[in-house]
Amino acid sequence: MNKSCKLCWGISTLLLLVILAAGFVFVKGGKTHARADGRSAVLLTPAERVRVLGEMRTFLETVQTITEAIAENDMDTITKSASAVGMSLVKTENPAFMAKLPVELKKMGFATHQAFDDIAQAASVTENPTELVADLGNLMLNCTTCHASYRFDVEGRKNN
Ligand code: HEC
Known part of the structure; x- marks a missing residue:
């Protein structure tokens, strides 16, 4: 084996490790902590919690915008606001934060972003906005299933 090929193997092994590490972050489930209200707490840094709760409020604002736009038959607004919170947002998530989330929560999170993309797509083809009401309900x-099961607490702070 010549020297340059050893380098190829070295680079390939390194790349494989990077890919495995990236995959691991998505498959690995973060730990949760049982709380008195029956939900499981995901422990985050104060900054991570502030950011994720901000994203949640954006979700709610988007649902409000879409609901109003359905009533006004305003397909453009539906497509724009729904795709703004679609899967493209997931790509910008920090791997350290992703690793703290339980697998079930990640699945529901991805499904929610994907469902917004699906609504954006449906709004760009349908003439009948009431079809989108069922999609939005689904x-x-x-939102409701995840909220019933999880909460976000701050690491190292006393919670119950
Ligand atoms: C994958 C899980 C998950 C999904 C999906 C989800 N949320 Fe949340 N959301 C949470 C958690 C956990 C909290 C924090 C609750 C707590 O700590 O008491 C939260 C908090 C919130 C808050 C409060 C924000 C604040 O400032 O305190 C709002 C509003 C919210 N979510 C809206 C939504 C809406 C609307 C959707 C659906 C479009 C949604 N969420 C989908 C997990 C989720």
Whole structure:
């Protein structure tokens, strides 16, 4: 084996490790902590918690915008606001934060972003906005199911 090929193997092994590490972050489930209200707490840094709760408020604002736009038959607004919170947002998530989230929560999170993309797509083809009401109702099952099971607490702070 010549020297340059050893380098190839070295680079390939390194790349494989990077890919495995990236995959691991998505498959690995973060630990949760049982709380008195029956939900499981995901422990985050104060900054991570502030950021994720901000994203949640954006979700709610988007649902409000879409609901109003359905009533006004304003397909453009639906497509724009729904795709702004679609899967493209997931790509910008920090791997350290992702690793703290339990697998079930990650699945529901991805399903929610994907459902917004699906609504954006449906709004760009349908003439009948009432079809989107059912889609939005289904999408919101992700919100309510996740909220029933999880909360976000701060690491090292006393919570119950
Ligand atoms: C994958 C899980 C998950 C999904 C999906 C989800 N949320 Fe949340 N959301 C949470 C958690 C956990 C909290 C924090 C609750 C707590 O700590 O008490 C939260 C908090 C919130 C808050 C409060 C924000 C604040 O400033 O305190 C709002 C509003 C919210 N979510 C809206 C939504 C809406 C609307 C959707 C659906 C479009 C949604 N969420 C989908 C997990 C989720």
